[in-house]
Amino acid sequence: MSFAKTLDQENELLKVGFLADSFSKRAKQIDESGEFPHQNIRDLIKAGYTTLTLGTEFNGKEISLYELLLYQERLARGCGSTALAIGWHLGIIMDLHEKRPWDKHLFNDIMFEVSKGALLNRAASEPHTGSPTRGGRPQTSAKKEGDKWCINGRKTFTTMAKALDIFLVTASIEGESDIGEFLIRRDIKGVEIKENWDTISMRGTGSHDLVLNNVKVDDKFLVEVKSPQKESNGWLLHIPACYLGIAQAARNYAVQFSKTYSPNSLSGPIMDLPNVQRLIGKMEIELMQARHFLFSVAEKWDNYDNRNEMSAELAAAKYVATNTAVSVVDYAMRIVGSKSLFKDNPLQRYYRDVRAGLHNPPMDDMTISLLAKKALE
The missing domain is CATH 1.20.140.10 (Butyryl-CoA Dehydrogenase, subunit A, domain 3)
Structure with missing residues (x-):
């Protein structure tokens, strides 16, 4: 039963199906080894899949939520780990595009990077707070030092950790009640990936821990102060x-x-x-x-x-x-x-x-x- 409504959606589904069928041939090996499916992600980037939710001004397709689910469901038939992993990237890009919570110039710069194949994901869960949806305050801390922020902490379930170019990290701002979201690039000093993802489910998502040791970022990379009011996502x-x-x-x-x-x-x-x-x-x-x-x-x-x-x-x-x-x-x-x-x-x-x-x-x-x-x- 196809839920595609237009010829464009049918054509996109054919492309996604081709990728999914090729991924299915590697799914067994990925599951048994627990390795992250780097080749699958490279194939998705090459096919333009990682820019589907990107705005048209950045050469993305700006697809609807309906279309995102249509393509993600098909991709998961081939490899669930790959689909779930890339789904976080696509979903967050969609969220950012709709809400535009950042400084315009920074937003444009990051979206341009995404158009060239950069990958991002949020890092919000922690060992002692569990899922952020439960309302726990992050133990990851951000301290203002001059014109920079110094960030320390550990995040769990950081899906695609080894493949990400950009992490969006939630941290408690020292001395305040606010929780900030910081943009942190993977190549900054103090950013470490602790490879400890060894579950029986979704073994290929590469959801390792992100460890931050005195990571220093410019003030502009405090991209958002989180509102306590919950929004529908x-x-x-x-x-x-x-x-x-x-x-x-x-x-x-x-x-x-x-x-x-x-x-x-x-x-x-x-x-x-x-x-x-x-x-x-x-x-x-x-x-x-x-x-x-x-x-x-x-x-x-x-x-x-x-x-x-x-x-x-x-x-x-x-x-x-x-x-x-x-x-x-x-x-x-x-x-x-x-x-x-x-x-x-x-x-x-x-x-x-x-x-x-x-x-x-x-x-x-x-x-x-x-x-x-x-x-x-």
């Missing part, structure tokens, strides 16, 4: 789109397996068995529900004037998509049976990867609480 839907893409890959594998696997106890393939057809039907309806919900929320975001009213819908779309992904992969493994547990079978990788979606923001408990409070208002 549609771009974060790149996360559930990625996990739905992985679930779709699991569905495709299980359906093809059911057409070709024929044990000698049967006269034909297992697709003729009622219980297998029931599981396939469940996969279809759950994927259909989740995709329609996700894309309808994205379309509303693209066309809605008061986006801050959409926080509940955005959270619910993520909740439905990520939990559906877990469910669909489980159905796929039930169809394939014990063969799905072997290391050379992609289903065991999909199973591990979709579990990570439950821990991406917003978490399930926060979403359920938000929806309950809105219902009780």
